Amino acid sequence: DSGVTQTPKHLITATGQRVTLRCSPRSGDLSVYWYQQSLDQGLQFLIQYYNGEERAKGNILERFSAQQFPDLHSELNLSSLELGDSALYFCASSVGYRNTEAFFGQGTRLTVV
């Protein structure tokens, strides 16, 4: 158990819908990272938050947004969902803002039908 908790584990939704994925980082970790893993694209960095503020952005679509709350948990919002958004979404956390020894959650498997 990495200490990073993601909910829900599975999510099935229809195209055009909006979903929210939740992540609780390890105790003491200030950075939260979101990744998307798909068969064709592999594991891709989406966005990082550090202590409540956006720190870095990767290949995140405009339809996606994230935030980190004062208690340091984070949510990833995916809207206007398309079939191609079906993937495993991982959250990772680390103590600092450098992406070192990041610990990953178990992921949320999103299926868009």
Add this chain to the structure above:
Amino acid sequence: SQELEQSPQSLIVQEGKNLTINCTSSKTLYGLYWYKQKYGEGLIFLMMLQKGGEEKSHEKITAKLDEKKQQSSLHITASQPSHAGIYLCGADIEGSARQLTFGSGTQLTVLP
């Protein structure tokens, strides 16, 4: 990612055999991380290498970083079925805004 090439893509070995997985970057490496993933599950951190020539071992897994070649290798000695899974290398590479770029992974199957 084309910036980080992993090879081979898949590997099937008999239990007890040794094996090596390679990860090569097309850009300057600032740090290299190895993770293991069971299909559909989260990534388990294995090792981090930051200095050229650095070598780390954990149980039967050894990872090395060749800074000159911008390459890392992961070597498993006397493989066991428990070693099966997907091995991913992640790297802090030049131009990545200090975020991890991942290789495409190596699917390892160990036959009992």
